Amino acid sequence: MASKLLNHLRALYTTNNHSPSHRLSNPKLIFHLPRSFLSVSQSLLHARPYSDAPEPIPTGPPLPEKPPTNGGTTSYKKNVSRASNFSSSLNEAELSKFSAIAETWWDAEGPFKPLHLMNPTRLAFIRSTLCRHFRKDPHCARPFEGLRIVDVGCGGGILSEPLARMGAIVMGIDAVEKNIKIARLHADLDPVTSAIEYHCTTAEKLVEEQREFDAVIALEVIEHVADPAEFCKSLAALTVTSGATVISTINRSVRSYATAIIAAEYLLHWLPKGTHQWSSFLIPEELVLILQRASVTVQEMAGFEYNPLTGRWTLSDNVSVNFIAFGTKNHQ
Ligand SMILES: C[S@@+](CC[C@H](N)C(=O)[O-])C[C@H]1O[C@@H](n2cnc3c(N)ncnc32)[C@H](O)[C@@H]1O
Numbered sequence: 001m002a003s004k005l006l007n008h009l010r011a012l013y014t015t016n017n018h019s020p021s022h023r024l025s026n027p028k029l030i031f032h033l034p035r036s037f038l039s040v041s042q043s044l045l046h047a048r049p050y051s052d053a054p055e056p057i058p059t060g061p062p063l064p065e066k067p068p069t070n071g072g073t074t075s076y077k078k079n080v081s082r083a084s085n086f087s088s089s090l091n092e093a094e095l096s097k098f099s100a101i102a103e104t105w106w107d108a109e110g111p112f113k114p115l116h117l118m119n120p121t122r123l124a125f126i127r128s129t130l131c132r133h134f135r136k137d138p139h140c141a142r143p144f145e146g147l148r149i150v151d152v153g154c155g156g157g158i159l160s161e162p163l164a165r166m167g168a169i170v171m172g173i174d175a176v177e178k179n180i181k182i183a184r185l186h187a188d189l190d191p192v193t194s195a196i197e198y199h200c201t202t203a204e205k206l207v208e209e210q211r212e213f214d215a216v217i218a219l220e221v222i223e224h225v226a227d228p229a230e231f232c233k234s235l236a237a238l239t240v241t242s243g244a245t246v247i248s249t250i251n252r253s254v255r256s257y258a259t260a261i262i263a264a265e266y267l268l269h270w271l272p273k274g275t276h277q278w279s280s281f282l283i284p285e286e287l288v289l290i291l292q293r294a295s296v297t298v299q300e301m302a303g304f305e306y307n308p309l310t311g312r313w314t315l316s317d318n319v320s321v322n323f324i325a326f327g328t329k330n331h332q
Pocket of ligand 1: 090159176
């Protein structure tokens with residue numbers, strides 16, 4: 001399945017290689033997904049458990065005009081009231097694993113070492129895609145100036161902080177109280193990051209509060225939630241129309257079993273044993289499809305590859321293990 005997908009994605013890359021939208025510092029590394037990808041996804045997904053009922057997201061009256069994005073509060077608030085029909089994303093067994101290691105978030109040699117090492121690479125993808133989408137200059141010091149971003153499942157804030165340094169108005173949320181405490185303490189060490197708003201809450205609770213953001217980011221979270229399709233619906237509901245949703249996760253492939261579980265947890269001891277459940281991983285087509293059903297169209301996707309010789313992660317066209325997707329919220 002993984003090699004089939006890879007060949008398909010390679011074919012997509014070849015046909016899109018001359019797209020005028022390839023204006024990245026390293027454009028080779030990001031796929032632009034054409035419509036045909038979705039029909040392939042639909043057929044591959046036939047027997048998957050993520051075939052959620054085609055329940056429409058409730059739509060209210062037209063949204064109010066956006067308030068200005070320089071300064072002010074972290075999120076927009078809709079002036080429509082709507083009852084929440086988003087089920088809880090909480091998986092208590094997963095959350096207790098994170099609670100047990102919350103103090104180690106900022107230990108670059110601790111259990112979150114792989115995320116620390118991946119951070120510059122995933123930020124490169126986020127910077128490129130968001131700057132292109134929101135027409136910002138990726139080369140300036142604060143390219144996200146004024147953008148309202150929520151970092152869902154922020155952990156200790158290792159992504160929220162650089163987003164704030166890039167000028168974004170950041171809200172970081174996590175279901176584990178200890179994570180939020182650590183994130184708050186660390187962010188307060190620097191005046192720039194002390195502006196981050198941290199809350200112990202969930203995406204679905206923010207939906208209930210009718211919050212909306214220009215960009216909704218959930219990195220390495222979807223594999224830990226109770227229901228990925230419901231979680232994506234909440235992320236989509238938090239994204240303004242035409243806004244951006246970014247998700248990274250791990251592919252359910254033979255290679256990910258060998259590397260992300262056997263090697264990372266049992267041989268290299270990078271992560272505590274049992275951190276990941278292979279069956280909770282999503283293949284890229286599944287992610288594309290559940291996002292599409294939630295009204296988010298995936299526009300770009302890239303893989304992350306680890307080089308054991310340099311100890312560095314790079315963006316790649318290989319989505320067989322770690323991958324990241326950038327989508328935009330459709331007009332309803
Ligand atoms: C692997 S960590 C990723 C942290 C951060 N996104 C990053 O990549 O640096 C997963 C995080 O998601 C949080 N989490 C898991 N399920 C959640 C949920 N349903 N709602 C909010 N946070 C959740 C966990 O507490 C944990 O901090």
